[in-house]
Amino acid sequence: MVQGKKSGQIIAASDAEKKVLEILATVPDPEVPVLSVLDLGVVRNISVLETGSEKTITKDGEPATDEIRITYTPTYTGCPAMDVMKTQMRIALLEKGYTNVQFEQVLSPAWTTDWMTEAGKQKLKAYGIAPPQYKQAVCTPDAFQQEEAIQCPRCNSYHTKLVSQFGSTACKALYQCVDCREPFDYFKCH
Amino acid sequence: MTKQYLIDYTLQLADNALILAQRNSEWCGHGPVLEQDIAISNISLDLIGQARNFYQYAATLIGGNATEDSLAYLRDAIDFKNNLISEILNGDWAQTVLRQFLVSTYQFYLYDALQKSPDQQLAAIAEKALKEVTYHVRWSSEWVIRLGDGTSESKQRIEKALEEIWPYTGELFIPVQHETDAVTAGIGVDPKMIEENWKQKVSTVFSEATLTLPPQNIWMHTGGKNGIHTEYLGYILAEMQFMQRAYPSAEW
Numbered sequence: 001m002v003q004g005k006k007s008g009q010i011i012a013a014s015d016a017e018k019k020v021l022e023i024l025a026t027v028p029d030p031e032v033p034v035l036s037v038l039d040l041g042v043v044r045n046i047s048v049l050e051t052g053s054e055k056t057i058t059k060d061g062e063p064a065t066d067e068i069r070i071t072y073t074p075t076y077t078g079c080p081a082m083d084v085m086k087t088q089m090r091i092a093l094l095e096k097g098y099t100n101v102q103f104e105q106v107l108s109p110a111w112t113t114d115w116m117t118e119a120g121k122q123k124l125k126a127y128g129i130a131p132p133q134y135k136q137a138v139c140t141p142d143a144f145q146q147e148e149a150i151q152c153p154r155c156n157s158y159h160t161k162l163v164s165q166f167g168s169t170a171c172k173a174l175y176q177c178v179d180c181r182e183p184f185d186y187f188k189c190h
Numbered sequence: 191m192t193k194q195y196l197i198d199y200t201l202q203l204a205d206n207a208l209i210l211a212q213r214n215s216e217w218c219g220h221g222p223v224l225e226q227d228i229a230i231s232n233i234s235l236d237l238i239g240q241a242r243n244f245y246q247y248a249a250t251l252i253g254g255n256a257t258e259d260s261l262a263y264l265r266d267a268i269d270f271k272n273n274l275i276s277e278i279l280n281g282d283w284a285q286t287v288l289r290q291f292l293v294s295t296y297q298f299y300l301y302d303a304l305q306k307s308p309d310q311q312l313a314a315i316a317e318k319a320l321k322e323v324t325y326h327v328r329w330s331s332e333w334v335i336r337l338g339d340g341t342s343e344s345k346q347r348i349e350k351a352l353e354e355i356w357p358y359t360g361e362l363f364i365p366v367q368h369e370t371d372a373v374t375a376g377i378g379v380d381p382k383m384i385e386e387n388w389k390q391k392v393s394t395v396f397s398e399a400t401l402t403l404p405p406q407n408i409w410m411h412t413g414g415k416n417g418i419h420t421e422y423l424g425y426i427l428a429e430m431q432f433m434q435r436a437y438p439s440a441e442w
Contacts (some may be wrong), residue, residue: 076322077315107314108314110201139328140324141326165329166225166232166233166325167228
Protein backbone atom coordinates (compact mmCIF):
# COMPACT_ATOMS: atom_id res chain seq x y z
CA MET A 1 0.00 0.00 0.00
CA VAL A 2 1.07 3.57 -0.55
CA GLN A 3 0.01 6.82 1.03
CA GLY A 4 -1.29 9.76 -0.93
CA LYS A 5 1.19 12.59 -0.49
CA LYS A 6 -1.17 15.42 0.32
CA SER A 7 -4.02 13.99 2.31
CA GLY A 8 -2.21 11.08 3.92
CA GLN A 9 -4.98 8.88 2.53
CA ILE A 10 -4.09 5.33 1.75
CA ILE A 11 -4.22 3.95 -1.76
CA ALA A 12 -4.21 0.24 -2.57
CA ALA A 13 -1.08 -1.03 -4.27
CA SER A 14 -2.51 -4.42 -5.26
CA ASP A 15 -5.86 -6.05 -6.06
CA ALA A 16 -5.83 -7.85 -2.73
CA GLU A 17 -5.40 -4.57 -0.87
CA LYS A 18 -8.06 -2.94 -3.01
CA LYS A 19 -10.58 -5.58 -1.93
CA VAL A 20 -9.79 -4.99 1.73
CA LEU A 21 -10.09 -1.22 1.34
CA GLU A 22 -13.47 -1.65 -0.34
CA ILE A 23 -14.66 -3.59 2.71
CA LEU A 24 -13.26 -1.02 5.16
CA ALA A 25 -15.00 1.75 3.21
CA THR A 26 -18.31 0.25 4.39
CA VAL A 27 -17.40 0.44 8.09
CA PRO A 28 -18.93 3.58 9.67
CA ASP A 29 -17.69 5.72 12.53
CA PRO A 30 -20.28 4.84 15.23
CA GLU A 31 -20.48 8.45 16.45
CA VAL A 32 -20.70 10.05 13.01
CA PRO A 33 -22.18 7.25 10.87
CA VAL A 34 -21.95 9.18 7.58
CA LEU A 35 -18.17 8.84 7.76
CA SER A 36 -16.38 5.59 7.09
CA VAL A 37 -13.22 4.69 8.96
CA LEU A 38 -11.35 5.57 5.76
CA ASP A 39 -13.03 9.00 5.46
CA LEU A 40 -11.99 9.71 9.03
CA GLY A 41 -8.35 8.92 8.31
CA VAL A 42 -7.82 6.58 11.27
CA VAL A 43 -6.66 3.68 9.09
CA ARG A 44 -3.02 4.49 8.41
CA ASN A 45 -1.80 1.37 6.68
CA ILE A 46 -2.99 -2.01 5.50
CA SER A 47 -1.04 -4.96 4.24
CA VAL A 48 -2.23 -8.28 2.90
CA LEU A 49 -0.04 -11.31 3.30
CA GLU A 50 -1.37 -13.67 0.68
CA THR A 51 -1.44 -17.39 1.34
CA GLY A 52 -1.42 -18.33 -2.32
CA SER A 53 -4.13 -18.96 -4.86
CA GLU A 54 -5.03 -22.55 -3.95
CA LYS A 55 -6.88 -22.90 -0.66
CA THR A 56 -4.64 -24.85 1.61
CA ILE A 57 -6.05 -26.52 4.69
CA THR A 58 -4.59 -25.63 8.07
CA LYS A 59 -4.04 -28.04 10.92
CA ASP A 60 -7.43 -27.14 12.40
CA GLY A 61 -9.13 -28.14 9.16
CA GLU A 62 -9.99 -24.51 8.37
CA PRO A 63 -9.10 -23.12 4.97
CA ALA A 64 -6.20 -20.71 5.32
CA THR A 65 -7.00 -17.11 4.47
CA ASP A 66 -4.86 -14.12 3.76
CA GLU A 67 -3.52 -12.33 6.79
CA ILE A 68 -4.65 -8.71 6.98
CA ARG A 69 -2.62 -6.24 9.01
CA ILE A 70 -4.28 -2.95 9.81
CA THR A 71 -2.40 -0.08 11.35
CA TYR A 72 -4.68 2.52 12.88
CA THR A 73 -4.39 5.68 14.93
CA PRO A 74 -6.99 7.06 17.36
CA THR A 75 -8.54 10.48 16.77
CA TYR A 76 -8.37 11.36 20.48
CA THR A 77 -6.66 9.13 23.08
CA GLY A 78 -9.87 8.61 25.04
CA CYS A 79 -12.28 8.23 22.13
CA PRO A 80 -14.47 5.25 23.04
CA ALA A 81 -15.50 4.85 19.39
CA MET A 82 -12.07 3.47 18.48
CA ASP A 83 -12.70 0.08 20.10
CA VAL A 84 -16.08 -0.12 18.36
CA MET A 85 -14.48 0.73 15.00
CA LYS A 86 -11.90 -2.03 15.45
CA THR A 87 -14.61 -4.57 16.26
CA GLN A 88 -16.71 -3.47 13.29
CA MET A 89 -13.72 -3.66 10.92
CA ARG A 90 -13.03 -7.17 12.19
CA ILE A 91 -16.67 -8.23 11.70
CA ALA A 92 -16.88 -6.69 8.20
CA LEU A 93 -13.72 -8.53 7.14
CA LEU A 94 -14.91 -11.75 8.77
CA GLU A 95 -18.14 -11.60 6.77
CA LYS A 96 -16.04 -11.60 3.59
CA GLY A 97 -14.02 -14.57 4.78
CA TYR A 98 -10.98 -12.87 6.25
CA THR A 99 -10.48 -14.68 9.54
CA ASN A 100 -6.90 -13.59 10.17
CA VAL A 101 -6.86 -9.87 10.97
CA GLN A 102 -4.21 -8.19 13.10
CA PHE A 103 -4.47 -4.63 14.42
CA GLU A 104 -1.62 -2.40 15.45
CA GLN A 105 -2.05 1.04 17.04
CA VAL A 106 0.35 3.85 16.14
CA LEU A 107 0.28 7.23 17.90
CA SER A 108 2.91 9.09 15.93
CA PRO A 109 2.44 11.00 13.72
CA ALA A 110 -0.64 12.03 15.69
CA TRP A 111 -3.98 12.00 13.87
CA THR A 112 -5.02 15.28 12.35
CA THR A 113 -8.25 16.48 10.75
CA ASP A 114 -6.11 17.10 7.63
CA TRP A 115 -6.36 13.35 7.05
CA MET A 116 -10.10 13.46 6.60
CA THR A 117 -11.06 12.86 2.98
CA GLU A 118 -12.66 15.52 0.83
CA ALA A 119 -15.67 13.22 0.34
CA GLY A 120 -15.84 12.84 4.11
CA LYS A 121 -15.97 16.62 4.60
CA GLN A 122 -18.83 16.92 2.10
CA LYS A 123 -20.73 14.11 3.84
CA LEU A 124 -20.25 15.79 7.22
CA LYS A 125 -21.70 19.04 5.98
CA ALA A 126 -24.70 17.30 4.41
CA TYR A 127 -25.23 15.56 7.76
CA GLY A 128 -25.38 18.93 9.58
CA ILE A 129 -21.88 18.98 11.08
CA ALA A 130 -19.52 21.75 10.00
CA PRO A 131 -16.40 20.06 8.59
CA PRO A 132 -12.91 21.01 9.81
CA GLN A 133 -11.48 24.09 8.10
CA TYR A 134 -9.28 23.54 5.05
CA LYS A 135 -6.59 25.92 6.12
CA GLN A 136 -6.72 25.09 9.75
CA ALA A 137 -5.82 27.47 12.48
CA VAL A 138 -3.92 25.15 14.77
CA CYS A 139 -5.20 25.46 18.30
CA THR A 140 -2.84 27.35 20.56
CA PRO A 141 -3.08 27.49 24.35
CA ASP A 142 -3.78 31.24 24.38
CA ALA A 143 -6.97 32.38 26.07
CA PHE A 144 -9.73 34.25 24.25
CA GLN A 145 -8.07 34.09 20.86
CA GLN A 146 -9.85 35.30 17.75
CA GLU A 147 -12.25 32.55 16.71
CA GLU A 148 -12.21 31.20 13.20
CA ALA A 149 -15.28 31.96 11.12
CA ILE A 150 -17.11 28.64 10.89
CA GLN A 151 -19.77 28.26 8.24
CA CYS A 152 -23.24 27.18 9.36
CA PRO A 153 -23.94 23.79 7.73
CA ARG A 154 -27.66 24.68 7.44
CA CYS A 155 -27.80 28.19 5.96
CA ASN A 156 -24.12 28.68 4.96
CA SER A 157 -23.81 31.91 6.96
CA TYR A 158 -20.43 32.72 8.47
CA HIS A 159 -22.20 34.72 11.14
CA THR A 160 -21.82 32.04 13.81
CA LYS A 161 -20.54 31.92 17.38
CA LEU A 162 -18.65 29.43 19.49
CA VAL A 163 -20.72 28.07 22.37
CA SER A 164 -18.13 25.64 23.73
CA GLN A 165 -14.82 24.16 22.59
CA PHE A 166 -16.07 20.82 23.90
CA GLY A 167 -19.10 19.15 22.36
CA SER A 168 -21.03 15.89 22.34
CA THR A 169 -17.92 13.91 21.40
CA ALA A 170 -14.19 14.55 21.87
CA CYS A 171 -13.77 15.61 18.24
CA LYS A 172 -16.46 18.30 18.11
CA ALA A 173 -17.06 21.84 19.34
CA LEU A 174 -20.46 23.43 19.84
CA TYR A 175 -21.49 26.42 17.70
CA GLN A 176 -24.63 28.39 17.04
CA CYS A 177 -25.62 30.23 13.89
CA VAL A 178 -26.51 33.83 14.69
CA ASP A 179 -28.58 34.17 11.50
CA CYS A 180 -30.72 31.02 11.43
CA ARG A 181 -30.30 30.38 15.19
CA GLU A 182 -29.53 26.72 14.58
CA PRO A 183 -27.08 25.18 17.07
CA PHE A 184 -24.60 22.88 15.30
CA ASP A 185 -21.52 20.75 15.85
CA TYR A 186 -18.18 21.71 14.34
CA PHE A 187 -15.67 18.94 13.74
CA LYS A 188 -12.84 20.89 15.33
CA CYS A 189 -9.34 21.16 13.94
CA HIS A 190 -6.86 18.85 15.56
CA MET B 191 15.41 -6.41 32.23
CA THR B 192 13.51 -3.15 32.14
CA LYS B 193 14.81 -0.40 34.33
CA GLN B 194 12.60 0.20 37.36
CA TYR B 195 12.89 3.98 37.01
CA LEU B 196 11.33 3.84 33.55
CA ILE B 197 8.38 1.84 34.90
CA ASP B 198 7.94 4.26 37.81
CA TYR B 199 8.30 7.29 35.57
CA THR B 200 5.65 5.94 33.16
CA LEU B 201 3.33 5.06 36.05
CA GLN B 202 3.70 8.57 37.44
CA LEU B 203 2.56 10.02 34.10
CA ALA B 204 -0.35 7.59 34.01
CA ASP B 205 -1.41 8.10 37.63
CA ASN B 206 -1.39 11.89 37.28
CA ALA B 207 -3.77 11.66 34.35
CA LEU B 208 -6.04 8.97 35.80
CA ILE B 209 -6.54 10.48 39.25
CA LEU B 210 -7.34 13.93 37.89
CA ALA B 211 -9.70 12.35 35.35
CA GLN B 212 -11.50 10.51 38.14
CA ARG B 213 -11.78 13.72 40.16
CA ASN B 214 -13.10 15.76 37.25
CA SER B 215 -15.62 13.06 36.40
CA GLU B 216 -17.35 13.82 39.72
CA TRP B 217 -18.70 16.91 37.93
CA CYS B 218 -20.54 14.80 35.36
CA GLY B 219 -24.20 15.71 35.83
CA HIS B 220 -23.33 18.46 38.34
CA GLY B 221 -21.67 21.14 36.18
CA PRO B 222 -22.87 24.75 36.54
CA VAL B 223 -24.33 24.70 33.02
CA LEU B 224 -24.71 21.87 30.54
CA GLU B 225 -21.95 23.03 28.16
CA GLN B 226 -19.38 23.26 30.96
CA ASP B 227 -20.47 19.93 32.41
CA ILE B 228 -19.73 18.47 28.97
CA ALA B 229 -16.41 20.34 28.78
CA ILE B 230 -15.03 19.05 32.09
CA SER B 231 -16.26 15.52 31.25
CA ASN B 232 -14.51 15.74 27.87
CA ILE B 233 -11.30 16.75 29.62
CA SER B 234 -11.71 13.73 31.90
CA LEU B 235 -12.10 11.51 28.86
CA ASP B 236 -8.92 12.87 27.26
CA LEU B 237 -7.03 12.31 30.52
CA ILE B 238 -8.31 8.73 30.81
CA GLY B 239 -7.18 8.14 27.23
CA GLN B 240 -3.71 9.46 28.05
CA ALA B 241 -3.61 7.35 31.23
CA ARG B 242 -4.58 4.23 29.27
CA ASN B 243 -1.73 4.74 26.83
CA PHE B 244 0.80 5.20 29.62
CA TYR B 245 -0.57 2.18 31.55
CA GLN B 246 -0.49 0.01 28.43
CA TYR B 247 3.15 0.95 27.95
CA ALA B 248 3.95 0.38 31.63
CA ALA B 249 2.28 -3.04 31.42
CA THR B 250 4.54 -4.06 28.53
CA LEU B 251 7.58 -2.84 30.49
CA ILE B 252 6.51 -4.79 33.59
CA GLY B 253 5.57 -7.89 31.63
CA GLY B 254 3.96 -10.98 33.16
CA ASN B 255 0.27 -10.57 33.95
CA ALA B 256 0.33 -6.78 34.18
CA THR B 257 -2.36 -5.03 32.13
CA GLU B 258 -3.65 -1.46 31.97
CA ASP B 259 -6.57 -2.61 34.11
CA SER B 260 -4.50 -4.33 36.79
CA LEU B 261 -2.38 -1.18 37.10
CA ALA B 262 -5.40 1.08 37.46
CA TYR B 263 -7.61 -1.13 39.60
CA LEU B 264 -5.38 -3.40 41.66
CA ARG B 265 -2.68 -1.17 43.08
CA ASP B 266 -3.00 0.43 46.49
CA ALA B 267 -2.58 4.08 47.46
CA ILE B 268 1.10 3.69 48.32
CA ASP B 269 1.79 2.41 44.78
CA PHE B 270 0.26 5.49 43.15
CA LYS B 271 2.80 8.13 42.12
CA ASN B 272 0.52 11.01 41.17
CA ASN B 273 1.18 14.55 42.35
CA LEU B 274 -0.99 15.46 45.33
CA ILE B 275 -2.60 18.28 43.33
CA SER B 276 -4.45 15.67 41.23
CA GLU B 277 -6.15 14.06 44.22
CA ILE B 278 -7.24 17.00 46.40
CA LEU B 279 -10.94 17.77 46.49
CA ASN B 280 -12.72 19.47 43.60
CA GLY B 281 -14.06 22.16 45.92
CA ASP B 282 -16.25 24.63 44.02
CA TRP B 283 -16.05 25.40 40.30
CA ALA B 284 -13.34 28.01 40.93
CA GLN B 285 -11.12 25.47 42.65
CA THR B 286 -11.71 22.88 39.93
CA VAL B 287 -10.88 25.19 37.01
CA LEU B 288 -7.87 26.71 38.79
CA ARG B 289 -6.42 23.26 39.52
CA GLN B 290 -7.09 22.27 35.91
CA PHE B 291 -5.26 25.34 34.65
CA LEU B 292 -2.22 24.77 36.89
CA VAL B 293 -2.02 21.05 35.99
CA SER B 294 -2.78 21.44 32.27
CA THR B 295 -0.10 24.12 31.96
CA TYR B 296 2.36 21.77 33.68
CA GLN B 297 1.33 18.92 31.34
CA PHE B 298 1.61 21.22 28.32
CA TYR B 299 5.31 21.97 28.88
CA LEU B 300 6.01 18.44 30.13
CA TYR B 301 4.55 16.76 27.02
CA ASP B 302 6.10 19.36 24.75
CA ALA B 303 9.52 18.33 26.05
CA LEU B 304 8.69 14.62 26.35
CA GLN B 305 7.71 14.34 22.68
CA LYS B 306 11.44 14.72 21.93
CA SER B 307 12.37 11.83 24.24
CA PRO B 308 14.46 9.05 22.67
CA ASP B 309 11.98 6.63 24.26
CA GLN B 310 9.74 6.33 21.21
CA GLN B 311 6.59 5.23 23.01
CA LEU B 312 6.71 7.98 25.64
CA ALA B 313 7.43 10.48 22.85
CA ALA B 314 4.50 9.24 20.75
CA ILE B 315 2.03 9.39 23.65
CA ALA B 316 3.27 12.89 24.57
CA GLU B 317 2.92 14.11 20.96
CA LYS B 318 -0.66 12.84 20.87
CA ALA B 319 -1.58 14.12 24.34
CA LEU B 320 -0.14 17.58 23.70
CA LYS B 321 -2.82 18.34 21.09
CA GLU B 322 -5.53 17.55 23.65
CA VAL B 323 -3.86 19.39 26.52
CA THR B 324 -3.61 22.51 24.35
CA TYR B 325 -7.41 22.71 24.41
CA HIS B 326 -7.43 22.10 28.19
CA VAL B 327 -5.00 24.97 28.83
CA ARG B 328 -7.03 27.30 26.69
CA TRP B 329 -10.35 26.38 28.30
CA SER B 330 -9.10 26.48 31.89
CA SER B 331 -7.15 29.73 31.51
CA GLU B 332 -10.26 31.40 30.08
CA TRP B 333 -12.15 30.32 33.19
CA VAL B 334 -9.43 31.60 35.52
CA ILE B 335 -9.58 34.99 33.78
CA ARG B 336 -13.38 35.00 33.72
CA LEU B 337 -13.63 34.36 37.45
CA GLY B 338 -10.65 36.45 38.56
CA ASP B 339 -11.69 39.48 36.53
CA GLY B 340 -15.40 38.86 37.06
CA THR B 341 -17.70 39.74 39.94
CA SER B 342 -16.68 40.30 43.55
CA GLU B 343 -18.14 36.88 44.38
CA SER B 344 -16.19 35.07 41.64
CA LYS B 345 -13.01 36.96 42.56
CA GLN B 346 -13.34 36.00 46.20
CA ARG B 347 -13.97 32.35 45.25
CA ILE B 348 -10.93 32.03 43.01
CA GLU B 349 -8.69 33.81 45.51
CA LYS B 350 -9.79 31.30 48.13
CA ALA B 351 -9.11 28.48 45.65
CA LEU B 352 -5.64 29.86 44.97
CA GLU B 353 -4.84 29.89 48.68
CA GLU B 354 -6.01 26.28 48.90
CA ILE B 355 -4.26 24.87 45.83
CA TRP B 356 -1.02 26.82 45.49
CA PRO B 357 0.83 24.87 48.24
CA TYR B 358 0.41 21.75 46.06
CA THR B 359 2.21 23.21 43.03
CA GLY B 360 5.75 23.04 44.44
CA GLU B 361 5.80 19.26 44.22
CA LEU B 362 5.45 19.37 40.41
CA PHE B 363 8.98 20.75 40.09
CA ILE B 364 10.84 18.83 42.82
CA PRO B 365 12.23 15.69 41.19
CA VAL B 366 12.09 12.37 43.06
CA GLN B 367 14.57 9.54 42.52
CA HIS B 368 12.88 7.84 39.55
CA GLU B 369 12.50 11.19 37.79
CA THR B 370 16.14 12.04 38.36
CA ASP B 371 17.15 8.59 37.06
CA ALA B 372 14.93 9.03 33.98
CA VAL B 373 16.48 12.45 33.35
CA THR B 374 20.00 11.12 33.80
CA ALA B 375 19.23 8.36 31.30
CA GLY B 376 18.13 11.06 28.83
CA ILE B 377 14.56 9.73 28.66
CA GLY B 378 12.61 11.84 31.14
CA VAL B 379 11.96 15.56 31.39
CA ASP B 380 13.74 17.50 34.12
CA PRO B 381 10.90 19.23 36.00
CA LYS B 382 13.27 22.11 36.78
CA MET B 383 13.58 22.75 33.03
CA ILE B 384 9.87 23.40 32.59
CA GLU B 385 9.34 25.37 35.80
CA GLU B 386 10.26 28.74 34.26
CA ASN B 387 7.86 28.33 31.33
CA TRP B 388 5.12 27.23 33.69
CA LYS B 389 5.62 30.25 35.96
CA GLN B 390 5.70 32.57 32.97
CA LYS B 391 2.41 31.25 31.61
CA VAL B 392 0.77 31.24 35.05
CA SER B 393 1.77 34.83 35.75
CA THR B 394 0.56 35.98 32.31
CA VAL B 395 -2.87 34.47 32.90
CA PHE B 396 -2.98 35.64 36.53
CA SER B 397 -2.18 39.17 35.50
CA GLU B 398 -5.08 39.11 33.02
CA ALA B 399 -7.24 37.62 35.76
CA THR B 400 -6.11 40.36 38.17
CA LEU B 401 -4.85 37.69 40.57
CA THR B 402 -1.71 38.08 42.63
CA LEU B 403 0.93 35.37 42.38
CA PRO B 404 1.52 33.93 45.88
CA PRO B 405 4.92 34.63 47.49
CA GLN B 406 7.90 32.52 46.37
CA ASN B 407 8.87 30.89 49.61
CA ILE B 408 5.64 29.48 51.02
CA TRP B 409 5.61 25.95 52.39
CA MET B 410 4.76 23.22 49.87
CA HIS B 411 3.23 19.76 50.28
CA THR B 412 5.22 16.85 48.84
CA GLY B 413 5.14 13.05 48.90
CA GLY B 414 2.70 12.00 46.19
CA LYS B 415 5.37 10.95 43.70
CA ASN B 416 6.81 8.62 46.36
CA GLY B 417 3.44 7.15 47.30
CA ILE B 418 2.84 9.29 50.39
CA HIS B 419 -0.65 10.63 49.78
CA THR B 420 -3.37 12.68 51.41
CA GLU B 421 -6.35 10.81 52.84
CA TYR B 422 -8.33 11.82 49.75
CA LEU B 423 -6.62 9.30 47.47
CA GLY B 424 -7.95 6.39 49.53
CA TYR B 425 -11.51 7.57 48.97
CA ILE B 426 -10.92 7.98 45.23
CA LEU B 427 -9.52 4.47 44.96
CA ALA B 428 -12.31 3.02 47.11
CA GLU B 429 -14.83 4.31 44.62
CA MET B 430 -12.84 3.71 41.45
CA GLN B 431 -11.59 0.22 42.33
CA PHE B 432 -14.71 -1.12 44.08
CA MET B 433 -16.00 -3.31 41.25
CA GLN B 434 -12.69 -5.04 40.57
CA ARG B 435 -12.04 -5.55 44.28
CA ALA B 436 -15.53 -6.92 45.01
CA TYR B 437 -15.84 -8.96 41.82
CA PRO B 438 -12.26 -9.78 40.77
CA SER B 439 -11.74 -10.06 37.01
CA ALA B 440 -15.32 -8.99 36.32
CA GLU B 441 -15.83 -8.01 32.69
CA TRP B 442 -18.74 -6.56 30.79
